[in-house]
Amino acid sequence: MIRTTSAVAVFSLCLCMVSTSLGAGPTEQRRELSRAASQIKAAERFAKAGRGDDAKKSIAAAQEALNNIADGLDKRFEGRFKRAQDALAKTHAELTSAGIELPPLANVQPTGRQPNRPSAPAGSGPPAGGQVSFVDHVRPILTRHCGNCHVSGSRGGVSFANYASITDGNRFVERGSGSESLLVDVIASGQMPPSGNGPTPQEARVLVMWINQGAKFDGDDPSKPLGQLAKSATPATPAKPAEPKPDAKPIPMATGDETVSFAVDIAPLLTESCNDCHGTRRPSAGFSVTNFQRLWAGGNSGSAVVPGDSKNSLLVKKLHGTADGARMPQNRPAWNREQINLVERWIDEGAKFDGPSATESLERVSAVVRSQRLTPEQLSADRQQKAEQQWRLAIPDEKSTTATSKNFLAIGNLPPQRLEQLLTAAEGQAAEVAKYFQKADEPFSKARVTIFAFDHRVDYSEFGTMVERRSLPTEMRGHSKFDLVYPYVALVVDPSDDDVNQLLVAQQLASLWVADQxxxxxxxxxxxxxxxxxxxxxxxxxxxxxxxxxxxxxxxxxxxxxxxxxxxxxxxxxxxxxxxxxxxxxxxxxxxxxxxxxxxxxxxxxxxxxxxxxxxxxxxxxxxxxxxxxxxx
Known part of the structure; x- marks a missing residue:
């Protein structure tokens, strides 16, 4: 699934805004528990490096994190809280024995709080195996749990005022993939609602079923406020990305003879400069650059591009500031001559499209085409840069170690020799997977595949939270994520094991192989x-x-x-x-x-x-x- 970063960011913003006013809800408690675990690990590392003062600060930070959530601790987190306390006491004793002067630990006893999760009202779900109704089943759940912030308001810029706003652009709902949709993800992870009084398991299943069944609409008008919806005898068809009108000019496809690539040269410029005003659900002047199809359709002033005629193309005039209204991009630096020349040449060569799909986001189109055109070495370098960015996002307080082999880049907080051991295992298991399919002579991937390696489950959990924006199930110790541009594996490599878990490695690599094929x-x-x-x-x-x-x-x-x-x-x-x-x-x-x-x-x-x-x-x-x-x- 491809989720827009902006949607996740908006939800996170809303989370922060509400959490500060409601105190330590489940999401804040989860974060503080992760912070305590990370600070305990940091204290151990600082002590080994002879940095006693830093170790002392980390112990204090870990204690503070536990103190912050002890009062009113959600009973679901009691086991995790106790484990963090035990780890803190153990590390405190070890550092004290090593000669580091530490204040005594506070004897913090959590006061438990049962999560207030009311049972689902009678009739809130469909009959077993039945069709989920948006009006009868989904609307009441959203109104009940999201109403104050996102139905009657638009806190954090997120509005669920009507069906169209919920499903537009696949930001929150990915039809056919309920468990992969952002709407379900933020609920399942406990991020939303911040109060912790989210949908019951039964209600969450209703949302998943509705999305899996196509997120269908059975009301009388998808633009009506949720509270005013009426059931329709002839349900409207679910909203879909805008299709070109029958009389619209067809999208010209690139032949490979062009000197300017839309995907590589033009799309990144539009994404960087124009998304603020023209990448939103209600784009300025009706002109959207969310994907090529919408760019091609133009806006309230008509077509933005006249193929073969850059001088008369509104897009070029706006960039020069010679059309009616303000120069574009507005409130941003003007494009330089070289950038405008690229757009003019692209239009004069026919304004042709060279991406995989005209309905995919320009950012995605650019990434896919760029990866296809890069050499294996260039793509491997791109993937390594991306992997290092992801590591810093997930584990900012711990420097990573990297190692490479023929098919893989390993990045993690393991000792170098352990990382090499992991790479050896990965190469061996990749060969076994290829042998199973009788394709031993084929490379595993065009470029090196990233393997994120974590020495503790808490770091793996943070990776899920910060990078994938989801809570990884507690029993999970590894998973893979296939992507045409950036496939990777994430694993917990237990330092107490003598050898790398070969089965776990084989399982993830086989999943990637199958997805790739x-x-x-x-x-x-x-x-x-x-x-x-x-x-x-x-x-x-x-x-x-x-x-x-x-x-x-x-x-x-x-x-x-x-x-x-x-x-x-x-x-x-x-x-x-x-x-x-x-x-x-x-x-x-x-x-x-x-x-x-x-x-x-x-x-x-x-x-x-x-x-x-x-x-x-x-x-x-x-x-x-x-x-x-x-x-x-």
Whole structure:
């Protein structure tokens, strides 16, 4: 999924604004617990480096963080609070023994507070397996839990005033991917609402189901305020990105003979200079640069670009300041002659588009095309720079160590020799995955794939919070994230283990491989399950594989709906177990997976690929698999 940074930032801004007025809610408590853990680790590092004063400050900061949340601690965090207290006491004793003078620790006892999570009102959800209604089921949840800030107001610039504002631009709702949508993510992670009185698990499942079913609208007018909506006998079609009008000029596609690339040369300029006014949901003068299709459509003054005629193109006139109104970009430095020349040459050459999709954001278009044109060495350098930025965002108080091999860049807080050990394991497991697919001679990726390596679970958790803007399930110790531009793996490498967990590495690399072969079009649940199934074949004798298989019968037996693991209705652990079983059954013939990956890459549609290869939809395949498993048990 591609989430806009601006949407996440807006939610974070709102979180900060409200948290300061409400005291230490669950989100603030979670942050303080992470701060305490980080400061305890920092104290240990400072002490080893002989920096006693800094170690003393870190111990005080850790104590302060626990003091801040002890009064009214959410009962869900009591175990984590106790572990942090124990770690602080242990480190305090070790530093005192080493001769560092520290004040005694305060004996802080948390006063527990049960989270106030009211049960869902009767009738707040659809019947089991039924269609979710926006008017009857979703609207009451949003009004109840988001009403004060985002329905009747627009705190932090986020408005849920009507259906259109909730779904416009896929900022908060990614149709078909409930668990991957920002709306669900900020609720599941506890970021929203800041009071902690968020939707119940049942209500959260309703939101996921609604998005998985296409985020459909069944009211009378998507622009009406939520409180005024009426149920429509003929529901409106969900809002979609604007399509070109039948009489609109078609988008000209690049031939490769152009001297100026829209994706590489023009899109970054527009994104940097114009997004403030023309990248919003209500763009100034009706002119939007959120994607090429909207740029091409023009605004209230008509077309912004006249292909082949830069002198008469409004975009160029605005950049020069010769059109009616203010020079563009407004309230920003004027473009220099070289930049305007690029735009003029691009228009005079036909204003052609050379990106993957005219409806994707200009930022994404630029990144994809740039990565395609870079050499492997250049792309590897780009990926390393990005990885270092991500590390600084996640773990700002700890300098990273990096190491490279043929296929991978490892970055983390492990000792150099441990990082090299991880790289050796990664190269070995990548070779095993390629061998399984009988493609041992192919490179794992065009450029080096990043592996983030953390020596403690708390750092891995911070990576999830700060980089991916989500809470990683407590049982998780590693995951992969496929992206055409920037794929990576994130792992906890336990310092107490003699060897790197080969199965965990194989699992993540196999998931990346499968996703890559399908051009990134596979749903996340399937890529994860396939990664586990392939790793299970590579490491047949690993006891963990037996555990995976042993968990399957109970997971299958507990299913009320055979396709629940497909539709985001289950917790991550249950989804992973069932996805593994489903993919494992599919892999009884390796050719099945290979045909499915090829068909998905070609059509861009996983459901259509399943129909093509198996003559069944994913839901029908899941029902068949569950029925077979239940007969076998």
């Amino acid at each position: 399908a051009d990134g079009r596979l749903p996340a649940w399937f890529a994860e399950g396939a990664g586990m199934a392939i790793a299970a074949r590579v490491h047949k004798s690993d006891p963990t594989v037996d555990e995976w298989r042993g968990e399957l019968p109970a997971a299958v037996a507990s299913l009320r709906e055979p396709d629940a693991f497909i539709n985001g209705k289950l917790p991550p652990a249950a989804t992973a177990t069932l996805s593994f079983g489903f993919a494992d059954a599919l892999l009884q013939k390796r050719s099945n997976l290979e045909r499915l990956m090829t068909a998905t890459a070609k059509s861009g549609d996983f459901d259509a690929a399943c129909q093509q290869v198996f003559k069944r939809s994913p839901k029908e395949l899941a029902e068949l698999w569950v029925a077979t498993e239940r007969r076998r048990r």
